[in-house]
Amino acid sequence: MDRRKFLKTTGATLAAGAAASFPMPAIVRAQGGPIKIGLMAPLTGVVAAGGREMVDGFNLYWEQINNTVAGRKVEIIVEDDASNPDTALQKARRLVEQQNVSFLFGNLLANTGLAVANYVKGTGTPYFIPIIAADDLTQRQRIKNVIRVAGYTASQMPRPLADWALKQGYKKVATISQDYTFGHEQCGGFAQTFTEGGGEIVGQFWHPLNTADFSPYLGQLANSGADAVFAMETGADAARLMQQYANFGLKSKMPLLGAMNLTDQSVIRTMGEEVDGVIATAHFAEGSDNPKTKEFVNVHVEKFGKMPSLYGFSMYSGAMWVGEALNKMGGKAEDRDMLIDTVLKTELTDSPLGKTVKLDQYGNPVYDVYVRKVTKAPNGKYWNVPIETYESVSQFWKYDPVEYMKQPPYSRDFQGIKKG
C-alpha cells in the first residue's frame, strides 16, 4: 500500500469513525423497557485491578437475580473512568445524557467520585457510591441524590480500632499513611479517637503514593517510641509496607494496626507470613463464620477463583441494596425522587454481612464493625477473621452529628488530635 492510498483509506476510516461517533439521538424508551444502569469503574490506570473486581461483584448480583427486577430487565452499561476525574466526568455525562441511564453506580478513587457527584448535583441523577469513602460526601457537603449504599466513610472504621488499641494498653501510636485525602481522613479518625481516649500520637509520617522503599520511614518508626503503628495504605504500597515492616523486624516489636485497605483481600491474597496477625477494622470480614458470609465467599471463590475483596463485596451489596429498593417500588427506576427515598428507607437484610444494615439520615450506612485479625485460612491463604465486634458504628462515632460537622474536615494539618 503506498502512502497516498493509505492516506485515503485512513481518511475514509476516520470520517466514518467521526460519523459513527455522533449517532443520531437515541429514541427515548418508554417505561417498561429495561432499567438502564450506568456503571463506572477504573478499568485502566493505577487502580485497574480493583476496578475489575468492582465490575465482577456488581454483575454477580444481577446475574443471581437473572438480570430481572420487579419484572423488568436490567441493562448494565459499563464505562471506564481511567482512574482520572476528568474522564470520569466525561463518562458520567455520556451515561446520563446519551445512554439515558436511570441511575449511576461506582467509581473507586475519591477524586473521580467527587467529580461525578458534583455533576449529578446539577442533573439530579441518583448516584450510588459503594466504594467512594470521601467523608464530606455524606457529611458537610452532602448531596441528596448521592447515597453510599454498602459503602463507608473513611474516618468511620478506624475509630473502633483506636478504641480497641486503648483497651490493649497501647499508650503511644505512630501513624504512617499515603499522603492524600483518603489517608488524611482515616488517620484523622484514628488519631482523634485515640487521643480523646487518653492515648498519644507520637509521630505521623506521610509518604507519596507508590513509594518503593519504606526504609527511611521504617527507621523513624522504629525510633519513635511507639507501642504500635497504625498504617493506612492501599494497593501495592500496602503490600510493600507490610513486606518491609516484617523484613525490618519491626513486627515483633511494634504490632501493626491498619485501615481496612491494608489487609484487604485484594492485597493479602498473594502474600505470605508477613501479613499474619495484622489487625484492621471493617464491616466485612471474609473469614467470618456467619453463614451468609460463608455462602458469599464460596460463591465468589467458585466463580472467580479467589476470595472476595472489599471492592467485590461492596459493589455486590450495593447492587443488592438498590435492587431490593427497586423491588419494593415496582421497578419504577425512572422516578428519581421515589428511588432515592426508597433506597434511604430500605434496610439491607440479605447481604453477605448476614446482619441488617440501614442508612443514617445522611445516606451513610451504620454497621457492626469487626476488629479483624489476618490469619491463615484452611486453604493455606490468608484471610481476615473477626476477633471482636463493635455494634452500630455510625460515621459520627459517639459525637453529635451537627456538633461534629462544625470541626474542619481532616487534612494533613488537621487530624483532630486532642492536646495534652
Added chain:
Amino acid sequence: MSDRSLAAAEPATAPRGSGMRLAIIAAGALFFAVLPHLLPTYQISVATEVLIFAVLAMSIDILAGYTGRTPLGHGAIFGVSTYVVVYWTTVMGGSPWAGMLLGVVAATIVGAIFALLAIRTSGVYFLLLTLALGMIVWGVCLRWTSVTGGENGLRGSVRPEWLSDHLTFYYVVLVAVAVITLVMWRFVNSPFGLTLRGIRDSESRMRSLGYNVPMHLFIAFTASGFFAGIAGAIYAMFNDFVSPSTVALAQSVEGLLMAITGGIGTLFGAFIGAAAIIGLENLVSLYTERWQTVLGLMFVVIMIFAPEGIVGRARMLFRRGR
C-alpha cells in the same frame, strides 16, 4: 530591514491559495455552527470540549509550529487558569467573569515566568525545562491541599444559570473561540509572527539581522500562555471542576498531540487534531477498554505516514495535485 519587507518576502503561495483557504475556513466555521443541530445533547458537550482544546492546541502551535520551540508545560498553564477560576467562584464566592479574567491573568503570569526560565534554551532542553516547570505546578496543586483541595481538587458551579443549557453554552463558546482564533491568526501572520518564523528557521541569521531574539521568544511564550489561559478559563466553566489531572503532564502531552495530529504550524489544524483525539477517545472507549492502545497506535501511524499532521499532509497533497 523592517518587518514589513519580511512579510513581502513570504512565498507567493498566500495570494494564490488564499481564496481556497478562505473557502475552507468558512466551511469549517459553518460546520461548527450547524453541528449542534445534528447532534444529540451529549455530543454537544463533546463538541464544546473539542473547541476548548483546539484553543489549547493552537496556543501550543504558536510555539511549536511558528517559533520552533516545542513546549511540554502548557497543560500546567491551562490548568492554572482553571484552578484560579474555580477557586475564585467557589471558595471566594466571586463572579465567574471576574474569575475568568483573573484566571487568564494568572496563566499569562505563569507563562511569562516559564518564558523567562526557558527561552534561553532550545530543542530537547526546552522540552525538558518546560516539562519540569509543568511538573512543579502539578506538584504544587497536589500538595497545597488547603488551597487546591489536593488530589480531590475543587468543585463548584462556575457556569451561570443562563448558560446551563448545552446548546446555548456551545454557541457562546463557539463565538469566543472564533474571536480568539481570529486574534491568533492575526498574531502569527503579523510582522511579529513572521519574525518568529524567521527565528524558527534560523536564529543566528535573525540575530545578525539585528532582531532581539530573546525578547521575541519571551513575548511569543507569554502570548501563548495567555491563549492557553483563555482555554483553561473556558474549561473551568465547562467542567465546573478542577483537579491535579488538569495540570498534569498528560494534559500537556494531549494538547501537543492535538497540535501535531492536526499539523504543526497550520494553526487551524488544531481543530482537526482536537476533534480527532477527543472524538476517537469517545468512540473507541465505547467498544473497548483498551482505547488508549488504539489512540497510541493511531499516533504511531500518523507519525510514520503523515508527520506533518492531517492538515499539513492535506495541504501537501493539494499542492502536489496542482
